[in-house]
Amino acid sequence: MTAIRGDTAFRWIATASGLAVLAMLALMIGSTTLDALPVFASQGVWQFLTGTTWDPGISRTEITGTYQAGVFLYGTLLTSAIAVVLAVPVSVGIALFLSEVAGPRVRGPLIALIDLLAAIPSVIYGLWGLHFFAPTVLKPIAQALSGALGAVPTFAGPVIAFNVFYAGIVLAIMIVPIISAIAREVFVAVPDAQRDAAYAVGATRWEVMRSVVLPRSRPGIIGATMLGFGRALGETIAVALLIGGGTVIGASIFKPGETVAAKIVNTFQESAPEAVRALIALGVTLFAITIAINIAARVIVRRMGDLSGEAVA
Amino acid sequence: MTAAASLRVRSSRARGRARLNRLMTGLLVIAALLAIMPLVLIIGVTVIRGLPAMNLAFLTETFNFSRREVGGGYLHGLVGSLYMGGLAALIAIPLGITTAVFLTEFPRSPSTGPVRFFSDVMTGVPSVFVGLFVYTLLVRHIGFGTFVGGLSLAIIMLPIVVRSSEEILRLVPGDLRRASYALGARHWQTVLWVVIPAAAPGLVTGSMLAVARALGETAPLVLTALAAQTVVLDFQGEGQSALPLLIFREARGAFSAGQQRAWAGALELMLLVLVLSIVARFIGRRIRG
Amino acid sequence: MTDTRMPLRGRAWRAALPLLIVGAFTLSACQSTTTGPSTSSNPSSPSNPSSPGNGAKTSLLGAGATFPDPVYQEWIGAFVGANPNVSITYEPIGSGGGVEQFIGQSTDFGGSDAFMTDEEVAAAKKARDCDVLHIPTVFGAVAIAYNLPAVDGLVLDSATIAGIFMGKITKWNDDAIAAQNPAATLPGTDIIVAHRSDGSGTTSIFTTYLDHESSDWHDAVGKGKEVEWPTGVGGQGNDGVAAAVAQNEGGIGYVELSYAIENGLAVASVNNADGTSVEPTLASTAAAADGIQIPDDLRFNILDVGGQGYPIAGATWVLAYTCGYEQPKADALKAFLHWSLENGDSIAQELHYAPIGDALQKQALANVDRINADG
Numbered sequence: 008m009t010a011i012r013g014d015t016a017f018r019w020i021a022t023a024s025g026l027a028v029l030a031m032l033a034l035m036i037g038s039t040t041l042d043a044l045p046v047f048a049s050q051g052v053w054q055f056l057t058g059t060t061w062d063p064g065i066s067r068t069e070i071t072g073t074y075q076a077g078v079f080l081y082g083t084l085l086t087s088a089i090a091v092v093l094a095v096p097v098s099v100g101i102a103l104f105l106s107e108v109a110g111p112r113v114r115g116p117l118i119a120l121i122d123l124l125a126a127i128p129s130v131i132y133g134l135w136g137l138h139f140f141a142p143t144v145l146k147p148i149a150q151a152l153s154g155a156l157g158a159v160p161t162f163a164g165p166v167i168a169f170n171v172f173y174a175g176i177v178l179a180i181m182i183v184p185i186i187s188a189i190a191r192e193v194f195v196a197v198p199d200a201q202r203d204a205a206y207a208v209g210a211t212r213w214e215v216m217r218s219v220v221l222p223r224s225r226p227g228i229i230g231a232t233m234l235g236f237g238r239a240l241g242e243t244i245a246v247a248l249l250i251g252g253g254t255v256i257g258a259s260i261f262k263p264g265e266t267v268a269a270k271i272v273n274t275f276q277e278s279a280p281e282a283v284r285a286l287i288a289l290g291v292t293l294f295a296i297t298i299a300i301n302i303a304a305r306v307i308v309r310r311m312g313d314l315s316g317e318a319v320a
Numbered sequence: 321m322t323a324a325a326s327l328r329v330r331s332s333r334a335r336g337r338a339r340l341n342r343l344m345t346g347l348l349v350i351a352a353l354l355a356i357m358p359l360v361l362i363i364g365v366t367v368i369r370g371l372p373a374m375n376l377a378f379l380t381e382t383f384n385f386s387r388r389e390v391g392g393g394y395l396h397g398l399v400g401s402l403y404m405g406g407l408a409a410l411i412a413i414p415l416g417i418t419t420a421v422f423l424t425e426f427p428r429s430p431s432t433g434p435v436r437f438f439s440d441v442m443t444g445v446p447s448v449f450v451g452l453f454v455y456t457l458l459v460r461h462i463g464f465g466t467f468v469g470g471l472s473l474a475i476i477m478l479p480i481v482v483r484s485s486e487e488i489l490r491l492v493p494g495d496l497r498r499a500s501y502a503l504g505a506r507h508w509q510t511v512l513w514v515v516i517p518a519a520a521p522g523l524v525t526g527s528m529l530a531v532a533r534a535l536g537e538t539a540p541l542v543l544t545a546l547a548a549q550t551v552v553l554d555f556q557g558e559g560q561s562a563l564p565l566l567i568f569r570e571a572r573g574a575f576s577a578g579q580q581r582a583w584a585g586a587l588e589l590m591l592l593v594l595v596l597s598i599v600a601r602f603i604g605r606r607i608r609g
Numbered sequence: 610m611t612d613t614r615m616p617l618r619g620r621a622w623r624a625a626l627p628l629l630i631v632g633a634f635t636l637s638a639c640q641s642t643t644t645g646p647s648t649s650s651n652p653s654s655p656s657n658p659s660s661p662g663n664g665a666k667t668s669l670l671g672a673g674a675t676f677p678d679p680v681y682q683e684w685i686g687a688f689v690g691a692n693p694n695v696s697i698t699y700e701p702i703g704s705g706g707g708v709e710q711f712i713g714q715s716t717d718f719g720g721s722d723a724f725m726t727d728e729e730v731a732a733a734k735k736a737r738d739c740d741v742l743h744i745p746t747v748f749g750a751v752a753i754a755y756n757l758p759a760v761d762g763l764v765l766d767s768a769t770i771a772g773i774f775m776g777k778i779t780k781w782n783d784d785a786i787a788a789q790n791p792a793a794t795l796p797g798t799d800i801i802v803a804h805r806s807d808g809s810g811t812t813s814i815f816t817t818y819l820d821h822e823s824s825d826w827h828d829a830v831g832k833g834k835e836v837e838w839p840t841g842v843g844g845q846g847n848d849g850v851a852a853a854v855a856q857n858e859g860g861i862g863y864v865e866l867s868y869a870i871e872n873g874l875a876v877a878s879v880n881n882a883d884g885t886s887v888e889p890t891l892a893s894t895a896a897a898a899d900g901i902q903i904p905d906d907l908r909f910n911i912l913d914v915g916g917q918g919y920p921i922a923g924a925t926w927v928l929a930y931t932c933g934y935e936q937p938k939a940d941a942l943k944a945f946l947h948w949s950l951e952n953g954d955s956i957a958q959e960l961h962y963a964p965i966g967d968a969l970q971k972q973a974l975a976n977v978d979r980i981n982a983d984g
Contacts, residue, residue: 017508021422024415025435028482031475032438035445035453042456062837063808067712067728073837100351108348117352119601124359126529126597128536130564131366131586134571138579139365140358165801167842168852180358187355211341234444241446243539244568251853252806252843263842263853265806268448272542273845276675276703277808277834290452294445301444305437385686387679388960463715546706549682549698557715558670559700572846575679 036294043288045070055288056080059256063274063282074285076292081256082171082264083293086246087239089175089260094182095232101183102190107216118191125184133248136177141249145173153261160258169251172260177245182235189234189308193227194220226307233304237297243268267293363590370587373580379588382550390577394585396551400466400561401592403553404545405535407470408477412534413527416481417516423482424489425511436486442479450475451540459544465556469545473534480533484526488519525604532596536589538564563589665694667941672700673707673720676810676865677747677925681720683956684949691948695941704810704834711928712736717938719928722749722810723834724908739932739983742976743907744946745924745969746953747962750866750894751815753921754854754874757781759796762888764789766880767822767920773861774802774819775829776840781859789880796859803853803862806843808834814923815863821912863921866894867961883915893919894963907972924965932983939981946977 047055049070058075065071101121105114149172153164197220205215221228251263252273265273271286278286377393384392422429423436454472462468492515500510516523541562547569548561567585570578671681678701685697702710704721711719712733724743725733733741753770755763765773769785772778778785782795805812813834820832830836844850847868854860855874866889869876878886887893897918903909907926914920929942950973954964965973 011506013508014506017511018426021418021425022429022431024418025422025426025429025431027415028419028435028439028442028478029431031478032442034457035449035475038457039449039453042460060837061835062831063833063835065726065833067732097351097354100348101355104348104352108345109352117356120359121355122601123594123597124355126532126536126593127359127362128538128564128589128593130536130538130567130571131362131590134567134582134586135362135365137571138583139369140361144361165857167801168856169844169849183355211337213341213344214337216344237444241444241448243446243448244564247845248568248571251849252845254804254806254838254843255840263806263844263849265843268446268539271448271452272539273807274835275543277705277810279705280709282705282808282835287452287456290446290449294449297444297446297449298441301441305440383682385682387682463713547700547702549700559672559702572848 039287039291039294043284043291046074046285046288050074056292061254063278063285065279065281067280070281070284072281072285074282074288076267076289078254078256079265079267079270079289080292082250082253083240083266083268085260085264086171086175086178086250086266087236089172090178090182090239091232091236093176093179094186094235095228097179098183098186098231098235099190099228101187102194103216103220105187105191106194107212107220121184121187124180125188129181129242129244130248132177132181133245136173136245137248140177141169141173145176149173149261161260163259164261166261167251167263169249169263170261171250171264174246174250174264174266175260177249178239178242181242181245182239185238186231186235189231190224190228193224193231193308196227197223226310230304230308233300233307237300237304240300241268241293241297243272247272366583366586366590369580369583371584373584374587378581378584387573387578388575390580392581394563394566394581394588396548396561397563397566397585398588399551399553400469400545400548400565401535401563401589403466404470404473404541404560404562405531407467408473408534409527409531411471411474412477412481412530416478416527416530417485417523419478419482420485420489421511421516423486425507439479439482443483446539447476447537448539448543451543454540455543463557464544464546464559466545466552466554466560467556469541469560469562472540472544473537476537476540477530477534480530481527484529485519485523488522488526489515491522492518521603525600528596528600528603532593532600535596536564536593538562538568541565542568563592665937666696667694667937668696668698669717669938669942669945670698670700671718671720671927672702672710672716673928674704674722674810674925675701676722676749677720677962680747680953680957680960680962683960684953685945687953687956688945688948692941692944695945697941697945703808705808708928717929717934718942720925721928722923722925723813724926725928733930737930737933739930740979742929742931742979744927744929744973744976745907745965746927746949746973747957748894748898748911748922748924748965749811749814749962750889750897750919750922751811751818751863752866752869752874752876752889753861753863753879754851754869754876756854756858756860756875757796758858760790760793761875763793763875763877764880764886765877767819770879771819771823771826773800774804774838774841775826776802789886798859801853801857801860802841803844803850803860804838804841805846805850805863807845809846810834810923810925811847811863811865812836815921817910817923818912818921821910866891870961879920881915881918881920882913885915885917887917887919889919889921891958891961891963893917894922895966897922898924898966898969903969903972907976922963929980931979932981934981936981943977943980946980947974950974950977
């Protein structure tokens with residue numbers, strides 16, 4: 008009897024913890040949105056999202072300042088776009104190398120090393136980027152680029168010490184492990200029979216990749232790209248250390264900018280209560296965007312069949 | 321066209337194809353090297369810059385009163401990180417594993433699908449948002465502190481534990497279960513005494529990786545643990561420190577002594593996180609392999 | 610009364626501590642350091658605190674402004690070195706957080722670069738049921754750093770500064786700048802404006818000055834810890850602004866004087882209300898408050914500076930209450946602030962903060978003596 012009752016209890020406990028995860032997510036959305044409501048209400052959602060004025064007030068109880076997220080949303084999208092544009096080709100290359108070229112002796116250690124890249128904390132990327140990588144490696148590159156292409160507004164100089172470009176590059180390094188891990192799983196999922204068929208008619212290895220592996224994997228690569236993009240959007244500390252902090256939308260990637268996440272950690276400590284609420288409204292906005300991208304990406308990846316979750320986590 | 325000419329065309333085309341193949345394969349190798357280069361640079365630079373300031377005092381002392389001078393250490397950060405990381409593990413691992421058990425043991429429950437999907441989605445929630453969430457839910461009412469910091473880390477760990485545990489639990493051979501049922505064990509007994517023990521090493525691996533991830537988090541702690549100058553053992557109500565918080569602050573400080581400490585702190589944090597990750601994977605590999 | 614509320618709540622939470630395995634193993638290792646900052650060598654303290662006596666130890670917790678953090682930490686180090694039965698912790702969490710924690714009764718004293726607003730004072734009074742004390746500790750000046758290798762000793766007046774930081778003056782050889790620097794050969798290059806992107810007391814002092822001096826600025830930008838900058842590149846912290854200036858010829862930005870001195874930046878002299886162009890130094894910062902009318906509650910801005918004073922300066926404050934402290938805590942806080950105001954000048958100057966001067970010090974000490982005066 009107790010054993011049967013045990014089964015009932017077991018079912019309840021397991022179901023309860025499953026539902027607890029859902030409840031947590033619901034609570035996350037509810038608690039933050041409720042807190043930020045006065046900001047959305049006073050600014051208007053559309054104005055909040057598209058305006059470019061961020062002029063915080065100092066009240067403890069009311070919303071007296073102007074809070075518009077446009078500049079930070081622009082910075083967030085721009086840095087993440089730079090990161091994705093750079094990271095996707097490299098990641099797909101690594102994944103192809105791992106699944107199509109490398110022998111098992113190289114594959115294992117290389118996967119482990121790329122996993123280590125994912126394990127390094129964001130703050131170490133930031134410290135390293137700020138005091139080593141940006142000044143010694145990226146600065147000459149940025150100056151060369153702005154020297155050669157300075158006429159294009161995107162690359163206009165001068166290169167400021169903290170800028171969107173540096174933040175984007177370090178973000179790219181940070182999302183390579185995520186994109187490459189998913190892409191590799193997608194490539195591995197391509198049936199060997201199809202590869203063999205192509206090899207049998209005399210295709211070279213590259214031709215097999217180009218005409219068999221890549222076309223079949225396109226949705227998976229798109230999904231992986233979106234997940235990498237989503238991660239880049241929410242990345243905070245490394246960006247906060249590198250991007251400098253701009254208050255205007257500028258065309259040049261060699262000027263400082265600001266992302267939503269960086270704005271939150273950079274100004275939280277000096278903010279009056281009303282401005283803290285505005286930061287929470289920023290957080291809610293960021294959450295909504297990343298979640299939408301995540302859901303879309305996962306729906307796409309899922310259509311590819313059940314991939315292991317480890318890479319996605 | 322003569323046969324010879326046609327042969328020449330074909331062979332030159334074949335050479336072109338072979339060359340393209342070599343070129344593309346070469347590019348793939350370069351891509352792989354491109355990914356490894358930053359890893360080498362990060363670990364190398366952190367070790368080289370961190371070692372000079374790394375010593376026993378750094379590991380066993382808190383801040384000196386004078387920030388501009390060399391000396392003092394991050395003991396308070398280490399204690400805070402371990403305290404909050406431990407707390408997060410205590411919350412997230414049991415809840416995460418039970419959730420994974422729910423997903424694998426009750427596949428027909430109507431909530432299985434949503435739970436799996438949304439725990440996946442939760443892995444994509446920006447960590448700074450988790451900090452804001454805990455801030456609105458708890459910090460507004462009970463203040464900054466160890467508990468709220470640990471809780472925010474737990475929320476970050478949770479979906480990672482769920483996903484990795486689910487995967488491991490699924491790998492437990494059906495024969496084991498059937499043997500257990502054949503001996504008259506109930507469902508809960510089978511799960512508790514057969515499935516979980518069989519999956520234990522993998523569960524440990526997944527949990528350790530989640531802890532490693534949590535220990536490196538900074539953004540949620542800025543909003544929940546806040547900061548501390550000294551070793552804080554209070555469970556809640558007083559600010560708490562953590563290694564990433566100290567690195568973050570001193571990385572952008574004005575004093576070069578502080579930046580040296582930040583590098584030593586980065587070395588300490590990196591060792592902590594990488595050792596955890598490597599040991600975790602080693603455990604996982606031994607069992608599976 | 611309300612003072613006991615927080616500790617009680619703290620204690621209730623602490624009761625759960627034994628549950629925590631992690632806490633437990635660190636306990637044994639760190640017991641000696643739980644109550645105060647490290648007791649490791651500290652050259653600037655008169656005597657190193659030996660292991661604290663077994664008697665009751667009074668501990669004070671403060672939190673707030675990051676700007677005076679280096680000097681507060683060294684004052685604390687020196688003070689507790691001579692008074693080992695007291696431990697003081699100051700958390701540099703920012704002025705905003707400092708004021709909130711102070712109002713929320715979770716700290717013994719606050720630190721802020723801006724005096725509390727009437728709304729904040731009212732909230733604090735309501736929470737504690739007695740008065741709030743503002744105790745100025747040191748002055749900071751905001752220096753205007755620039756990067757023009759060929760120009761030494763740039764001079765600017767408030768209208769020109771406002772014009773530059775509003776983006777109305779965009780070239781270095783603009784007439785407005787040339788008129789004040791007749792001897793200098795100004796290049797025709799672009800001015801690259803750098804400003805703080807995070808909320809900061811430095812920005813508050815700088816914009817309060819411009820807001821007061823220039824009606825254009827008042828209408829277009831205003832004042833505060835964060836403002837809506839019409840032009841320029843943002844930088845995080847003094848570091849960010851200084852780097853943006855240092856690495857770009859033609860750059861100009863504002864940083865804390867202590868930071869500018871520490872890093873050897875070229876800084877502009879600024880014309881004060883008497884029309885004298887004054888270089889930012891510790892002496893000219895200290896002189897800034899000489900002719901200023903200070904209200905009784907010691908909430909003041911430093912504006913309309915004349916004489917030999919440098920015009921862009923401001924105070925930073927410690928915040929305390931007139932009631933609600935346990936007597937040992939009140940005694941310790943009073944002793945610490947007395948010591949700091951009376952003996953802390955040399956440490957402050959070493960760190961490039963300007964002492965507040967004798968007259969204001971007298972007023973500040975009067976406020977220190979009111980701590981806990983209402984019981």
